[in-house]
Amino acid sequence: MATRRRNLFLYLTIVCFFGLVVIFIVDGYMGVYETIHITTGEREQAIEPDFWVQQGRFFEPTGSASVNRDEKAFFRYVVDNRRLSGYSDQVQVSVFRSQRKIADLLAEPVSVPAFGKQELTWTVDSSEVVPADWPPEQNFEFTVVIRRGGIERKIIIFLSPRPFVPKPPGSVPLPLS
Amino acid sequence: MKLDYILYGFGILFCLAGLAYLAAQYVRFLSEPGKLVSLLLTVALFAFLGKYFEDLGW
Numbered sequence: 001m002a003t004r005r006r007n008l009f010l011y012l013t014i015v016c017f018f019g020l021v022v023i024f025i026v027d028g029y030m031g032v033y034e035t036i037h038i039t040t041g042e043r044e045q046a047i048e049p050d051f052w053v054q055q056g057r058f059f060e061p062t063g064s065a066s067v068n069r070d071e072k073a074f075f076r077y078v079v080d081n082r083r084l085s086g087y088s089d090q091v092q093v094s095v096f097r098s099q100r101k102i103a104d105l106l107a108e109p110v111s112v113p114a115f116g117k118q119e120l121t122w123t124v125d126s127s128e129v130v131p132a133d134w135p136p137e138q139n140f141e142f143t144v145v146i147r148r149g150g151i152e153r154k155i156i157i158f159l160s161p162r163p164f165v166p167k168p169p170g171s172v173p174l175p176l177s
Numbered sequence: 178m179k180l181d182y183i184l185y186g187f188g189i190l191f192c193l194a195g196l197a198y199l200a201a202q203y204v205r206f207l208s209e210p211g212k213l214v215s216l217l218l219t220v221a222l223f224a225f226l227g228k229y230f231e232d233l234g235w
Contacts, residue, residue, distance in 0.1 A: 002232065009229035016222035017192055020215055021199065027211035028203030050205040 030082050032112075034148065036155065037076035040067040049080075052153065062143075063155040069136065069162055070127045077120045077146065081112035088112070089149040093122055095129055097142045102129060110148070126159055136162040189226075 033049040047063045055061030067073045081087040093106040105122050112118045130140050140159040145152060207215065 006229055006232040009225045009232065013222055013225040013229060016218045016225065017196070019218045020196060020222065023207070023211050023215050023218070024199040024203050027208055028199070028206045031206070033206075053205065 030084075032083065032087050033080045034151075034153070035078045035080065036063065036146070036153065037078070038063075038065045038155065039074040039076075040065050041071065047155070060154075063153070064158065065155060066158040066160060067124075067126055069130070069140075069159050072126065073124045073144075073157055075122050075124065075144070077122075079110050079112050079118050079120075079148070081114065081116055081118075084114055086111065086113050090147075091120060092147040094145050094147075095124065095142055096145055097129070102142065105144070124157065126157070130159065137164040 035049060036047040038045050038047070045065060051063065052061045065073060075093075077091070077093075079087070079091075088109060088111040090109050091106065092104070094104050095102045105124065106120065108120060110118050110120065124144060126140075129142050134140060139161055142157055142159075144155045144157060146155070147153075204212070204215075
């Protein structure tokens with residue numbers, strides 16, 4: 001009787017262990033995930049899928065990157081399908097400024113096989129986004145909005161201002177005495 | 178008999194190491210209900226393991 005009771009505890013332990021493993025695999029691993037790589041200047045940063053979950057607890061999650069004026073930001077968007085079935089959807093990328101759309105950068109379908117990945121790339125040329133009459137010494141920000149199905153990701157791009165160099169004072173004529 | 182206990186010990190260690198690895202890699206992707214159920218299962222796992230060793234006379 002004691003042995004049966006003891007074995008029951010062991011079996012229940014094993015059931016809990018496999019339950020944990022199943023939850024981690026089904027809930028934690030499987031699904032459709034996305035990683036956004038942004039290269040500006042000489043640096044590449046990656047926005048991992050958990051970024052949106054962690055940030056979303058407190059406020060609307062927004063990624064950010066900075067780029068020098070008149071330079072380009074290179075985006076690489078990786079859709080990782082960790083499901084038993086294929087995944088297909090439409091990806092749209094647009095540039096917004098003050099809630100107003102400035103340009104559409106990309107509108108492409110993605111079709112990812114089961115446990116496969118697909119990459120999309122695009123470039124944002126800051127010189128095409130900034131208005132021509134915008135003072136170079138002033139900051140400028142715009143938002144790259146990535147839409148995939150019902151999911152929307154926002155990345156704010158900050159444009160560094162050009163350093164203001166004052167003109168040297170011209171020669172002042174000396175008063176004649 | 179001693180060898181059995183050593184093997185049990187190794188088995189338990191490997192199981193815990195596997196769980197720790199899964200937790201480190203994928204806990205951030207778990208949904209809130211998934212996290213709650215995982216926590217409850219972890220508590221139950223250690224409770225049952227404790228009862229098992231208690232019955233063994235440890």
